Amino acid sequence: MISGKLYYIKRVLLIFPTLVGITLITFLLLQALPGDPIQGMVGDRTEPEVMERIKNELGTDQPLVLQYLGYVGLLLKGELGRSYYTNRSVVEDIAQKLPNTIKLACGAMLFSIIFGLLLGILMAVQQGTVWDRIGQVISVGGISLPVFWLGLLLIYIFSFVLHLLPPSGMGSGSFLYLILPASTLGLNSAAYLARVTRSSMLEVLSQPYIITARAKGLTGYSVVLKHALKNALIPIITLIGLDFGSYLNGSVLTETIFGWDGIGRYAVDGIFRRDYPVIMGCILVGAALFVFINLIVDLMYGFIDPRIKHEGTA
Amino acid sequence: MKRGSVKRAVKKNKTLAVSLAIICCLLLVAVFAPYLSPFDPMAIDLDHIKQSPGPAYLLGTDTIGRDVLSRIIFGTRISLFIGIMATVVSLGIGLLVGLFAGYFGGKIDMAITVIVDFFLAFPSLLLAIGISVLLPPGLLSTTCALCLVGWASFARLFRGMVFSLKENVFVDAARVIGCSHLRILFIHILPHCLPVCLVAASLKVGSFILAESALSFLGLGVQPPVPSWGTMVSLNRSYLPSAPWMVLFPGVAIALTVIVFNMFGDACRDALDQNIKV
Numbered sequence: 392m393i394s395g396k397l398y399y400i401k402r403v404l405l406i407f408p409t410l411v412g413i414t415l416i417t418f419l420l421l422q423a424l425p426g427d428p429i430q431g432m433v434g435d436r437t438e439p440e441v442m443e444r445i446k447n448e449l450g451t452d453q454p455l456v457l458q459y460l461g462y463v464g465l466l467l468k469g470e471l472g473r474s475y476y477t478n479r480s481v482v483e484d485i486a487q488k489l490p491n492t493i494k495l496a497c498g499a500m501l502f503s504i505i506f507g508l509l510l511g512i513l514m515a516v517q518q519g520t521v522w523d524r525i526g527q528v529i530s531v532g533g534i535s536l537p538v539f540w541l542g543l544l545l546i547y548i549f550s551f552v553l554h555l556l557p558p559s560g561m562g563s564g565s566f567l568y569l570i571l572p573a574s575t576l577g578l579n580s581a582a583y584l585a586r587v588t589r590s591s592m593l594e595v596l597s598q599p600y601i602i603t604a605r606a607k608g609l610t611g612y613s614v615v616l617k618h619a620l621k622n623a624l625i626p627i628i629t630l631i632g633l634d635f636g637s638y639l640n641g642s643v644l645t646e647t648i649f650g651w652d653g654i655g656r657y658a659v660d661g662i663f664r665r666d667y668p669v670i671m672g673c674i675l676v677g678a679a680l681f682v683f684i685n686l687i688v689d690l691m692y693g694f695i696d697p698r699i700k701h702e703g704t705a
Numbered sequence: 706m707k708r709g710s711v712k713r714a715v716k717k718n719k720t721l722a723v724s725l726a727i728i729c730c731l732l733l734v735a736v737f738a739p740y741l742s743p744f745d746p747m748a749i750d751l752d753h754i755k756q757s758p759g760p761a762y763l764l765g766t767d768t769i770g771r772d773v774l775s776r777i778i779f780g781t782r783i784s785l786f787i788g789i790m791a792t793v794v795s796l797g798i799g800l801l802v803g804l805f806a807g808y809f810g811g812k813i814d815m816a817i818t819v820i821v822d823f824f825l826a827f828p829s830l831l832l833a834i835g836i837s838v839l840l841p842p843g844l845l846s847t848t849c850a851l852c853l854v855g856w857a858s859f860a861r862l863f864r865g866m867v868f869s870l871k872e873n874v875f876v877d878a879a880r881v882i883g884c885s886h887l888r889i890l891f892i893h894i895l896p897h898c899l900p901v902c903l904v905a906a907s908l909k910v911g912s913f914i915l916a917e918s919a920l921s922f923l924g925l926g927v928q929p930p931v932p933s934w935g936t937m938v939s940l941n942r943s944y945l946p947s948a949p950w951m952v953l954f955p956g957v958a959i960a961l962t963v964i965v966f967n968m969f970g971d972a973c974r975d976a977l978d979q980n981i982k983v
Contacts, residue, residue: 405819405822408819408823409822409823412823413823413827416827416832416835417835420835420838420839423839531964531967531968531971532964534967535911535915535960535963535964535967536956536960536963537918537919537922537935537938537956537959537960537963538919539918539919539922539938539939540918540938540955540956540959540960541956543938543942543945543952543956544953544956546945547945547946547949547952551945551946636828637828639828639831640828640829640830640831643830643831643834643923644830644919644922644923647923648942658831658834659923662834662838662924663924667838670834670835670838673831674831674834674835677828677831678827678828678831681827681828
């Protein structure tokens with residue numbers, strides 16, 4: 392068994408192999424990409440000596456290990472290359488688009504917390520009734536619906552049929568433009584959250600202190616919201632944190648559909664143009680973000696619930 | 706798990722029976738697609754473009770006159786093939802890795818855990834996108850991408866299971882009578898993992914079908930003109946206001962298929978009374 396402090400140190404140290412692994416993967420992907428970039432630079436009818444000279448200058452004739460170290464060195468300097476297409480710096484582009492993605496993710500998180508918690512509490516309180524069944528059907532549906540299709544469906548209903556909300560774009564930051572993309576991105580995790588809330592609430596509601604609270608004559612709402620929910624929150628908060636990382640996955644699809652100017656759409660545009668620096672930059676930044684968010688969530692466990700003990704084998 | 710107990714579980718549990726029946730139907734649709742579809746899914750008929758659903762074309766036609774129903778029926782093949790193949794392969798890899806890591810422990814376990822954690826720490830869609838960029842897009846590359854993403858969660862699940870299973874007395878007994886490590890692993894420990902395999906696999910099929918449709922939607926999965934549900938939604942999405950059926954029905958097909966596999970997995974889990982997360 393490892394004591395608490397050691398666990399945190401181990402957990403923080405563990406992100407280094409992960410980060411190395413991520414850079415290794417993007418590096419190998421870059422190496423394995425079809426086509427010879429030098430051939431592309433100089434054209435087909437070039438003297439072999441010229442090719443050799445350029446290879447030497449760019450360092451592509453060095454062993455892979457040295458090339459990889461050079462690549463990591465560039466990354467540490469914050470250099471992700473330039474887009475083949477626009478010749479803009481990938482780092483600057485990502486820095487400009489990331490806040491939009493975070494805004495969208497926050498909107499999605501808000502949506503999933505509101506709906507997931509409400510639905511979950513409703514299902515737990517009404518356990519075994521029709522409401523419980525309906526809630527379960529909704530949550531299974533929410534988990535199973537394809538994000539991109541749901542987004543299109545929402546656009547069709549709310550923009551083309553009801554004319555309530557704008558179909559796509561960012562509308563220079565207007566809140567109306569955030570509603571559809573955020574609900575699309577958040578629905579999946581709202582469904583998961585509802586399930587976890589339900590089971591967590593059911594567990595807490597069967598505890599003796601809930602019976603005590605009821606016996607004291609407290610009203611149902613006060614028992615559920617003040618006594619039960621507080622203690623049921625731990626797994627729920629964990630899930631909310633973990634989901635924030637998974638929004639990166641969803642944002643790729645959501646941003647494409649809604650024309651949201653974030654890194655998800657940036658990555659997809661890069662894919663369609665075979666703009667490799669952009670694709671690799673997005674994968675690298677996305678994966679690194681994901682790793683750090685998961686780290687923060689893991690470290691927060693102990694603060695949220697002091698009862699959690701970290702053991703070496705888990 | 707004995708065959709008898711499966712039968713009993715199906716009889717007792719309506720959700721399990723219904724979802725199993727629907728899955729069988731889907732498999733039949735996939736196998737007999739050429740006989741079931743009213744039209745050739747690839748046949749272009751410019752005289753009947755963007756027909757709304759009606760008696761001739763039950764689910765309408767798309768922008769070049771192809772029958773949407775026939776394309777959905779043929780799309781079942783792609784979705785089920787990729788979903789099931791990717792699940793079988795990643796389950797196989799994950800099971801093997803998990804068995805060895807959990808049973809032998811020590812340094813082998815440490816090394817495997819670091820690799821597994823790394824794959825789990827990577828956003829799955831981004832990893833799949835990276836792989837699809839590398840391999841020429843198609844059936845095989847999509848399956849490979851999903852396997853590479855999926856095996857790690859299986860490995861972690863079975864590692865944990867074997868970790869506790871190997872402390873059982875029957876493992877000691879097997880060792881005492883002189884069984885080899887491999888025999889203990891595959892004859893004595895593996896059968897205890899099989900029920901969990903069933904639950905984990907059926908939940909995974911659904912998520913793989915979703916991931917396949919997402920990759921196809923992004924243009925990285927199965928390539929047109931082969932009918933895949935994700936591609937159908939993607940290609941026709943600009944016609945949503947004028948011809949919603951072209952987008953609506955393939956999505957319904959994806960959603961229903963995934964719901965059925967998730968229901969089946971949930972019902973299996975309830976029947977086996979296991980707490981499994983994949």
